[in-house]
Amino acid sequence: MSDKLKIVAFVCENHAMSAIRAASIAGESLPESVRIIEIPCTGRLETPQMLEAIGGGADGVAVIGCLEENCYHDIGSMLARGRVNRIKDILKDISMEPERVEMINAASVSGAMLMMKLRQFESRVASLPVLSLKGAIQ
Amino acid sequence: MIRAERKPVSEIARMLAGKKKVLVVGCKTCVAIGHAGGEKEVAELVSALRLVNAKEGHGWQFEQTVVERQCEKEWVRPIEEKIISADAVVSLACGLGAQTIADMYPIKQVYPGVNTMFLGVPEEQGVFVEKCLACGECVMFETGGICPVARCAKSMRNGACGGSADGKCEVNLETDCAWYMIYERLKLQGRLDLMTKVVEPKDWSKSHAGGRRKIVRKDLLIQPTDRTGTEVKK
Amino acid sequence: MSGNKVCIILSDCQSCSGLSNEDMNRMLGALKGGAKAAHALIVKAPCIKESRKEIRTLHIEGCDRAVVGMWCHPEKIGALNWLPKKMSPSLIEVVDLSIFAAKSTKCSSQVDKYVRVLHASAAGLAHAEALKDRKIPFASKSVVVIGSNDRAKDAAKSLASKGIHAKLISMEPMPGVNAENLEVIDGATTEGLKGIPGDFRIAYSRKGQRKETDAASILLVSERCLSKAVPPKDSKVKVVPLEQFRNYSAGGAKVKGMAFLDDLQTLTTAADPVTPAWHTLLEAAKTAAANHMADYISVIARDVKAAGLLEMLWKEAADAGVKFIRYDDKSRPKISKEDSTISVKDLVLGESLDIPADVIVAPITTRPWEPMFIERLFLPSDWDLKSRLRGPQRGTAQSPCDGIFMVGYAGFNKLLDIAEPELDSAVAQISAFMQKGCHVARGAVAVIEEGKCSACLTCVRTCPYRAAIMNESWKAEIIADKCAGCGNCVAVCPSLAIELKNCTRPQIGAQVAASTEVVQ
Numbered sequence: 033m034s035d036k037l038k039i040v041a042f043v044c045e046n047h048a049m050s051a052i053r054a055a056s057i058a059g060e061s062l063p064e065s066v067r068i069i070e071i072p073c074t075g076r077l078e079t080p081q082m083l084e085a086i087g088g089g090a091d092g093v094a095v096i097g098c099l100e101e102n103c104y105h106d107i108g109s110m111l112a113r114g115r116v117n118r119i120k121d122i123l124k125d126i127s128m129e130p131e132r133v134e135m136i137n138a139a140s141v142s143g144a145m146l147m148m149k150l151r152q153f154e155s156r157v158a159s160l161p162v163l164s165l166k167g168a169i170q
Numbered sequence: 171m172i173r174a175e176r177k178p179v180s181e182i183a184r185m186l187a188g189k190k191k192v193l194v195v196g197c198k199t200c201v202a203i204g205h206a207g208g209e210k211e212v213a214e215l216v217s218a219l220r221l222v223n224a225k226e227g228h229g230w231q232f233e234q235t236v237v238e239r240q241c242e243k244e245w246v247r248p249i250e251e252k253i254i255s256a257d258a259v260v261s262l263a264c265g266l267g268a269q270t271i272a273d274m275y276p277i278k279q280v281y282p283g284v285n286t287m288f289l290g291v292p293e294e295q296g297v298f299v300e301k302c303l304a305c306g307e308c309v310m311f312e313t314g315g316i317c318p319v320a321r322c323a324k325s326m327r328n329g330a331c332g333g334s335a336d337g338k339c340e341v342n343l344e345t346d347c348a349w350y351m352i353y354e355r356l357k358l359q360g361r362l363d364l365m366t367k368v369v370e371p372k373d374w375s376k377s378h379a380g381g382r383r384k385i386v387r388k389d390l391l392i393q394p395t396d397r398t399g400t401e402v403k404k
Numbered sequence: 405m406s407g408n409k410v411c412i413i414l415s416d417c418q419s420c421s422g423l424s425n426e427d428m429n430r431m432l433g434a435l436k437g438g439a440k441a442a443h444a445l446i447v448k449a450p451c452i453k454e455s456r457k458e459i460r461t462l463h464i465e466g467c468d469r470a471v472v473g474m475w476c477h478p479e480k481i482g483a484l485n486w487l488p489k490k491m492s493p494s495l496i497e498v499v500d501l502s503i504f505a506a507k508s509t510k511c512s513s514q515v516d517k518y519v520r521v522l523h524a525s526a527a528g529l530a531h532a533e534a535l536k537d538r539k540i541p542f543a544s545k546s547v548v549v550i551g552s553n554d555r556a557k558d559a560a561k562s563l564a565s566k567g568i569h570a571k572l573i574s575m576e577p578m579p580g581v582n583a584e585n586l587e588v589i590d591g592a593t594t595e596g597l598k599g600i601p602g603d604f605r606i607a608y609s610r611k612g613q614r615k616e617t618d619a620a621s622i623l624l625v626s627e628r629c630l631s632k633a634v635p636p637k638d639s640k641v642k643v644v645p646l647e648q649f650r651n652y653s654a655g656g657a658k659v660k661g662m663a664f665l666d667d668l669q670t671l672t673t674a675a676d677p678v679t680p681a682w683h684t685l686l687e688a689a690k691t692a693a694a695n696h697m698a699d700y701i702s703v704i705a706r707d708v709k710a711a712g713l714l715e716m717l718w719k720e721a722a723d724a725g726v727k728f729i730r731y732d733d734k735s736r737p738k739i740s741k742e743d744s745t746i747s748v749k750d751l752v753l754g755e756s757l758d759i760p761a762d763v764i765v766a767p768i769t770t771r772p773w774e775p776m777f778i779e780r781l782f783l784p785s786d787w788d789l790k791s792r793l794r795g796p797q798r799g800t801a802q803s804p805c806d807g808i809f810m811v812g813y814a815g816f817n818k819l820l821d822i823a824e825p826e827l828d829s830a831v832a833q834i835s836a837f838m839q840k841g842c843h844v845a846r847g848a849v850a851v852i853e854e855g856k857c858s859a860c861l862t863c864v865r866t867c868p869y870r871a872a873i874m875n876e877s878w879k880a881e882i883i884a885d886k887c888a889g890c891g892n893c894v895a896v897c898p899s900l901a902i903e904l905k906n907c908t909r910p911q912i913g914a915q916v917a918a919s920t921e922v923v924q
Binding site for chain 3: 295
């Protein structure tokens with residue numbers, strides 16, 4: 033297993049992806065550790081998928097969606113936040129760090145803001161003890 | 171319908187200490203619709219337990235399934251092989267379903283994955299409110315269709331207790347005082363005379379206070395037997 | 405991982421990718437080595453016109469799907485009609501690798517990252533299904549323009565001059581409006597809307613008769629709406645539109661009272677705490693006070709929005725001497741007939757305040773539309789938030805309500821000077837829309853497995869597009885033409901009875917697995 037930090041980011045194809053693209057055009061790059069999975073809406077994301085990302089070796093999971101008052105599909109990022117909080121409760125309950133999963137909201141033009149938040153998330157996850165999972169999650 | 175809440179994952183994990191083959195069984199009826207123990211929650215629990223497994227190295231192997239109604243033997247029978255080959259069965263059904271499996275396979279360790287809470291209505295998506303206590307003797311015809319047994323914290327039978335203020339219950343300020351609501355309802359229906367009627371104390375022997383209850387419908391019994399009338403037994 | 409074999413096509417734009425020949429070949433080697441890819445090959449950059457034909461006619465034996473790695477955003481090249489034509493569009497995924505390029509570091513070290521991205525896409529694509537776009541040709545060739553003002557007239561004429569058959573429905577009489585391709589239906593009020601884009605049927609009543617007309621698309625041109633507090637006839641009060649305030653001058657005379665009045669339905673929607681109009685209004689009030697335009701200067705509003713940047717403005721205005729007065733929904737300000745005052749009843753104190761107001765400055769905005777359009781466009785219909793806050797973010801030309809174009813309104817009223825420039829843009833969009841000639845409901849759609857449905861109603865309550873309904877057998881069903889493919893229903897279904905094509909659980913799972921594995 034590589035000891036490089038791995039962050040899986042579930043990114044909605046609307047405002048979140050636009051923000052990432054805006055950042056890229058402005059010359060900012062995604063942090064090295066972030067691997068993107070594009071989904072139609074963060075509301076599509078289910079709790080087992082976030083858990084499987086961690087079990088599969090991700091040190092952190094970021095769920096990046098539209099601003100809640102402006103979700104392209106109305107309620108998606110709001111529902112996603114509820115599920116991220118549910119995962120945080122589960123992680124805390126099983127003695128894992130709830131900081132490993134985070135909801136990040138972005139406006140479609142706020143590329144720089146999003147990159148900043150991602151870097152902050154990355155450094156927070158990097159400061160946590162290394163996840164040692166005995167064997168892969170089936 | 172029956173409302174339940176999943177137990178904390180850590181509590182379920184502790185139950186499974188020392189086990190190897192774990193079967194997680196959900197139910198498609200009440201707990202599914204209540205988002206507590208259906209196929210979705212089975213998947214979530216198994217993912218969470220896999221994470222615990224990867225972290226703590228228990229060596230658990232998971233099998234997951236869901237049945238139509240866990241409280242009926244005919245629906246449980248088809249998954250018999252899975253039950254028998256498991257070291258532990260975690261049931262996400264209500265207490266009825268979990269016990270059905272436990273009673274059918276008494277040698278098996280059957281663990282409840284949820285806490286069965288109450289009979290509740292979905293007031294809006296994600297909000298479930300208790301409105302019936304299954305007390306065995308429904309009296310809401312006298313209270314405008316509002317149950318004073320379940321919706322009053324003290325199950326008062328003859329009006330408000332005097333502790334309510336601004337229409338809210340003194341036991342829980344978030345709850346509306348049931349008798350305040352009953353008064354408003356009877357006023358709306360023009361039946362305020364019912365408020366002055368004094369009724370006798372409730373016969374609690376008809377509720378669970380009298381022990382576990384049983385209904386026998388002789389007209390439905392398949393075994394040949396005396397079919398005169400029906401009988402509610404204790 | 406199981407699933408179909410995916411071909412990975414990498415474009416070689418060395419200038420855009422910053423990769424050398426060796427890097428490209430190394431990348432190709434790593435891509436070929438992955439278990440996901442059946443084939444991996446490098447093609448010449450699609451921004452070169454000649455190479456597009458080569459890509460278009462590409463045929464890979466045994467492969468019906470491909471991930472195409474590009475080094476710029478596909479939009480830069482234009483329409484994606486250069487993709488391999490032997491593959492279904494729903495089985496081709498175009499990945500813009502430029503967003504993963506770290507501008508400051510050496511590109512060669514990035515190769516692992518690009519390979520990982522392409523492998524993850526391929527993993528997801530391996531489980532995709534070929535989906536057909538649902539093409540529904542337009543049944544009507546007309547555009548209906550609804551509005552009783554000059555702007556609506558101009559828009560209808562402009563469309564007609566482009567050769568598009570335009571029908572203008574106006575409440576007011578429109579005498580003398582004649583042009584080829586233009587049908588005027590004046591003195592009419594719209595009453596109903598049925599149908600889908602390309603096949604709308606609008607019911608209206610005119611001279612006591614109810615009629616129906618057809619349209620492929622609709623343009624709503626908002627009406628001017630002055631602040632609700634319009635002075636009674638013969639009143640001495642002068643009303644100045646907020647947008648014209650900077651040109652206003654009392655000719656040097658100082659008036660007794662100047663009131664900046666908001667409109668209940670424009671500036672104070674809680675759904676929109678900071679609209680542009682508030683900034684304009686506070687600036688204007690501050691200016692009036694600073695220039696001593698009146699003895700008594702007030703801002704009369706239902707909710708004074710002072711969040712964020714506005715807080716400074718509010719303070720500056722207050723320091724300059726502006727008085728802020730609040731009114732309630734239940735006691736709207738009344739403009740007096742006899743003298744120049746506005747009376748506002750304070751519900752808490754039970755007292756009536758008489759505010760001097762020789763001049764009222766009020767915003768002119770657009771008014772919200774009839775319920776049938778609000779419903780169709782998912783606009784907030786209840787300004788007091790009793791109903792859902794707002795609907796999904798629909799632009800003027802996005803399914804599932806392609807075809808209804810708005811000017812001057814977007815979830816909240818707009819000031820007229822913002823609304824006006826939108827008209828030309830809307831007319832241009834409508835022309836493009838009409839040229840398409842068919843309504844394309846795209847591939848992504850949610851599908852319910854009826855046998856698994858437990859009729860819990862969760863998807864029906866959740867779907868932002870009202871695409872989930874209960875059918876006659878009391879099982880949930882998705883109306884495909886209304887589905888926007890967001891997948892919210894999929895995640896909330898307790899019975900896991902719904903899947904989103906092409907973003908199924910196996911697909912996400914495959915991508916998660918590919919994202920976390922180590923690239924050798």
